[in-house]
Amino acid sequence: MRILNYIVNAVPYMALSLPIVLVWRILRNRHLKRQGIISSLPRETVLVIFALFYVGVASQTLIPKLEMNMDGSFIIMQQYGRSINIIPFHQVSILIEEVLQNQNYSYFLVNILGNICFFMPLGFSLPLLWRCTRKRMLLIVLTSAVSIELLQLIVMTGRATDIDDIIIYMAGAYIGYSLYSLFNRLFPTYLVKFKVIRQHY
Numbered sequence: 001m002r003i004l005n006y007i008v009n010a011v012p013y014m015a016l017s018l019p020i021v022l023v024w025r026i027l028r029n030r031h032l033k034r035q036g037i038i039s040s041l042p043r044e045t046v047l048v049i050f051a052l053f054y055v056g057v058a059s060q061t062l063i064p065k066l067e068m069n070m071d072g073s074f075i076i077m078q079q080y081g082r083s084i085n086i087i088p089f090h091q092v093s094i095l096i097e098e099v100l101q102n103q104n105y106s107y108f109l110v111n112i113l114g115n116i117c118f119f120m121p122l123g124f125s126l127p128l129l130w131r132c133t134r135k136r137m138l139l140i141v142l143t144s145a146v147s148i149e150l151l152q153l154i155v156m157t158g159r160a161t162d163i164d165d166i167i168i169y170m171a172g173a174y175i176g177y178s179l180y181s182l183f184n185r186l187f188p189t190y191l192v193k194f195k196v197i198r199q200h201y
Helices: 003-036 043-059 089-102 105-127 133-153 164-187 188-192
Strands: 066-068 074-076 083-085 160-162
Touching: 003 043, 043 105, 043 188, 083 188, 089 105, 089 164, 105 133, 105 164, 105 188, 133 160, 133 164, 164 188
Parallel strands: 083 160
Antiparallel strands: 066 074
């Protein structure tokens, strides 16, 4: 249920961002064409989905919560309090203990599997859409993860800053990259269509 709530709360942000993302891609493609670079429709489709997905992620990690009322209107929720954990695997061990002792899977699914799933598309999409090695991908993800946690500490109230989240984000991205590597070995000619094409005159 909590995962469904996150998805429902992210949808308004994604819907509001869609026109901006589409205009950005149209203008960007015009600029690329003047340079003799073509971005295919499959690539553009993935880029739009990628951008909207991470707008949704940001809405649940960095942006103030937007909750839906019973009448269909939206309000910004105020949150208070801070939580900081700098001990690796501390929160993970608590969640695993909660599963083993109380059979409570809710927080485990959201905080571990949910965060892994949040960053798997990043690990998959970076090498799919751009030339990106595993080391470079991990550096981008690490920078993004640390930035998210620091912004939660500095800007947001009511959200936890946790080193375990950074570890989980990295694990999710690594799984995503591994899936890309597998697909690239199995379907190398198919994945080429997601790269830009440079025209030679």
